[in-house]
Amino acid sequence: MALRYCYASSHILGIIMSNPKSYDDIPILDLSQPLQPSSLFSLYKASKEWGIFHIINHGISKDLCNQIQSLSTHLFSLPFSSLKSYTPHFIASPFFESLRVNGPNFYTSANSSAEILFDQKDSKFSVIMKEYCSKMEDLSKRILKIVLMSIGEGIEKKFYDSEFKKCQGYLRINNYSAPDVTEDQVEGLGMHTDMSCITILYQDEKGGLQVRSNEGEWIGISPSEGTLVVNIGDMLQAWSNDKLRSSEHRVLLKHHLNRFSLAFFWCFENDKVILAPDEVVGEGNKRKYKPFVCLEYLKFRENNEKGRFDKVGFTVRDFAGIEAQL
Numbered sequence: 001m002a003l004r005y006c007y008a009s010s011h012i013l014g015i016i017m018s019n020p021k022s023y024d025d026i027p028i029l030d031l032s033q034p035l036q037p038s039s040l041f042s043l044y045k046a047s048k049e050w051g052i053f054h055i056i057n058h059g060i061s062k063d064l065c066n067q068i069q070s071l072s073t074h075l076f077s078l079p080f081s082s083l084k085s086y087t088p089h090f091i092a093s094p095f096f097e098s099l100r101v102n103g104p105n106f107y108t109s110a111n112s113s114a115e116i117l118f119d120q121k122d123s124k125f126s127v128i129m130k131e132y133c134s135k136m137e138d139l140s141k142r143i144l145k146i147v148l149m150s151i152g153e154g155i156e157k158k159f160y161d162s163e164f165k166k167c168q169g170y171l172r173i174n175n176y177s178a179p180d181v182t183e184d185q186v187e188g189l190g191m192h193t194d195m196s197c198i199t200i201l202y203q204d205e206k207g208g209l210q211v212r213s214n215e216g217e218w219i220g221i222s223p224s225e226g227t228l229v230v231n232i233g234d235m236l237q238a239w240s241n242d243k244l245r246s247s248e249h250r251v252l253l254k255h256h257l258n259r260f261s262l263a264f265f266w267c268f269e270n271d272k273v274i275l276a277p278d279e280v281v282g283e284g285n286k287r288k289y290k291p292f293v294c295l296e297y298l299k300f301r302e303n304n305e306k307g308r309f310d311k312v313g314f315t316v317r318d319f320a321g322i323e324a325q326l
């Protein structure tokens with residue numbers, strides 16, 4: 001696999017790191033190419049600074065995403081109220097609603113929503129969800145291994161099986177309605193971090209996804225056909241002892257434009273105790289998180305945010321950070 005940068009000139013910038021705070025520094029990992037040491041370095045740098053990078057040639061066809069999008073247009077026009085897997089408008093934002101499909105049996109999860117929504121068993125929706133989510137599971141495993149390799153030599157070989165083998169995924173189908181307001185842009189989803197190890201995101205062509213730099217500057221992550229976005233999440237930030245950064249991101253909406261996205265979250269199992277291995281912390285470095293049970297953190301986020309998942313302020317650092325405890 002090779003990494004290439006968005007613009008030719010930024011390739012040089014990426015190597016000499018003269019300007020680490022620009023969109024050009026967010027690399028594109030080409031999964032059809034053999035993995036190079038320089039690619040791992042760029043990936044590590046982007047994951048540490050931004051918590052975000054792109055992937056291409058990932059095996060998810062545009063046609064599959066289009067099919068999900070058109071089924072979802074119908075889906076979000078139906079009455080949802082009784083569905084537990086549905087997040088209605090006004091929870092995260094007035095313009096955002098979402099349907100969750102849970103693993104590991106994505107077919108069963110999608111089908112139980114479909115039964116209520118369309119009064120239909122074995123719906124096309126459930127079949128397509130199974131196809132998309134199984135592909136996402138495979139992709140998540142592959143990407144996670146590469147990210148671990150980028151942390152240091154031998155880290156993936158030593159820790160993937162023992163620490164990440166029981167990871168599980170869920171999908172959120174996100175539907176943003178067009179804001180009927182005069183302002184140029186409004187928040188469709190407020191700034192947040194994902195509570196995952198990694199998240200793989202498909203966004204449609206409308207744009208609006210932004211990521212925040214360490215200094216608080218927002219950078220747009222423009223959509224590009226065939227490109228998926230990978231976010232590092234809180235669980236990997238804690239497990240890597242801040243070697244990787246959970247990306248702070250948000251979505252802005254433009255007047256009159258509906259938006260659609262698919263976010264696949266790849267997470268540690270609920271009862272996993274998250275503790276960075278000594279080898280990852282590194283000799284002489286301070287441990288930044290006390291050990292914690294994954295589910296306890298998820299509950300902390302839910303309780304503190306009254307069901308909202310779009311706010312920063314109750315992050316994994318607030319929950320388990322050693323400095324935050326002092």
Ligand SMILES: O=C(O)CCC(=O)C(=O)O
Pocket residue numbers: 172174189194201202203209249251260261262263
């Ligand atoms: O819609 C998007 O592009 C981002 C969605 C997102 O960040 C999320 O679901 O956590």
Ligand SMILES: [Fe+2]
Pocket residue numbers: 192193194249263
């Ligand atoms: Fe997110």
